[in-house]
Amino acid sequence: MVPERAYGLASWATSLTPLTLELRPVSSSPVTSPAPAQPYGRPPLRTVHVLGGSAGDGGCAHVRSLATGLAARGVRVTVCAPVAAEGEYDFTGAGARFEPDAASALRAACAGADVVHAHGVRAGMRALLALRGRRVPLVVSWHGDGPPAAGALGRLGRLLERQVARAAAVVLGASSDLVDLARLRGARDARLAPVAIPAAPEPDDPGKARAELGVVGRPLLIAVGGLAPHRGYPVLLDAARDWRAMDPLPLLVIAGEGPLRAELSRRIEAEGLPVRLLGHRRDAAQLLAAADLAVLPGRGEPRAPLAQEALRAGVPLVAAAVGGVPELVGEGAALVPYGDAPALSGTVTALLADPDRRASLAAAGRAQAATWPSEDDTVAQVLSVYDELMERPRR
Template sequence: MRALTVIAEMGTGGAESVVADLAGHLVATGHEACVASNGGWRADALAADGVATLAVPLRASGPARLGCAVARIRRETAARPVDVVHAHNVRASVAAHLGTRAARRSRPPLVTTVHGLADGDYARAVKVLAVSDLVVAVSDDVAERLVAGGLDEARLRVVENAVPPAPSRAGARDEVRRELGLDPSSSVALCVARLATPKRVDLLLEAWADVPDAVLLVVGDGADREALVRRAAPLGQRVRFLGERHDVARLLPAADLLVLPSDREGLPMAVLEALAAGVPVVASAVGGIPQLGADVVELVAPRRADALAVGVRRLLDDPARRAAQAAAGRTLVGRRFSSARMQAEYADLYQDAINRGRTTTVTES
């Protein structure tokens, strides 16, 4: 089987992590995979591991960039036909659909994974996703919102995100803390998020004024970085912006907890990676996060800095509670969120899409 994956970019985000996992698994199991994206460090890593990559300008929107992406996908699939196309989110689906159309020729089935959208965008997205043969939601919450937006349940599947087993990192806590100049006994929280409005790092900074004697490490980059750095200035060295990092798995053991204050989420990889590493989590009760269970994640009301501060203090002040949630998180990830499970479910779904054979002959206008 030869699969083409289309995604806006291949940086640090959760969707990119899923793509890298699936593409790498396809190649490792004797199939062919090509990942079309605007590039990024994960694309470079895939290429080094023998996965074909294709540069398409999908990071930014606009008809000119979309047209260029469509043309490049069309040339690629004309030269090397594919059996299935897997797009991630809406714009990539449009590019994938238009790029695999050909006059008097059938097209490969198109599978689209929706990783989460703004509340008001689901109905509009469902109209666009009419081009997809199968639509995958990464959580029950995303699935319910797609159905409420008008998606036919017969075309919908749920495949939850997953993470590989966390590597053993003996001594990493002290080593990373020394590198960052952190006291070994300090209380440390880690936030891994794109520095943009939906992730609500601004809310976390507001909450941090009520979390005394604790250091917050913020990993990520984005349009709001400068404003957030200015906002954090009164907190001094209790807040440190580390920028975009490719070694989050290494940073996790240095933290006492991960905190995610988002307004909306699908099923965030940062949370699953923390749980796999045995790091307890404080997170807004949004998207698929509450489905993980209150015994696994310290759930807090979204959009409330006071609730966020209380949740963080509750875990930092109670080592036994942290230990119990860390153990519960590791158990849950091993049982429900393993890469092997996700890989197998997508393999079955690809075959289902191929077997359905919706190979409608189209004539380009």
């Protein structure tokens, strides 16, 4: 969703293996420096992280965070991802080696790996193909690949899920419902592993962001994410029709780009909706901090970055109660049924008319965010899984 430059990254403390010093008599022979201590008392662990288009922006931010923490701990990290993802998230700057996601590059990277970690089911299948014939443990993180498709595509998706779940040494589900799904698909070891994303930097003057959008004396609503069908934007525009009668008239801004842009633009113009499509924005975190409400109408990412950022920043959130979102936000957001435009419209209208309720929701959101695992916790959990796999007999 928001690239690394917008989030900012926390500094990671490097784990150091204790050194034992031994005093020796003075000798005329040349003095050589000892070899650098290696983590775990053995050569550096070599990991390959596989990303694809299905991992979502939250998956890319998660891998960037993992790469930073793992590299700081002496782990050698290679990220195989689309070139565009490297441009947005700068995995190389996090201390990882970047390889484009071409099949030949992926096979070469996996050939020298101790652990391959795929992010998303489709990335897991690509990793399986690259690992064919190699006894390298595969870890698959299920971040959510969007809503299930119907018909033949749905059957193919379930087949891929079964193959990946059964082949993975460990499946890490970002929410409890994904852990249950992995077990249903045949995973022999599925665990809950909440995804932590980097905290956003302190925002600039919110008034400046509002002035740049021309929002003076009116409420500002924000949604962030690619313009894709599962994001729920058609439902959001249905709700926005009701807001045209409000005084003052709120402005809804949507930061993101995608295949639905033309369709949404036509609706906004034809129906005179108080909605503006901003396209891809590097300052989405700053815009969020300036908003009166954040809106998450879709599905697909159980630990949606927008939900995490809004609750951390104390921006009241209205979200669809679907997937892992209720588990993530707890009492820290106003939840509405997925796909229910009247419920979404009514909840937003009521919150805009009730500043005390918004303040209460903001406080509850901050409290909920304080219960989430940190980036350091996430890296530690992943490292413990890798260590465990290194101790297992190779199958």
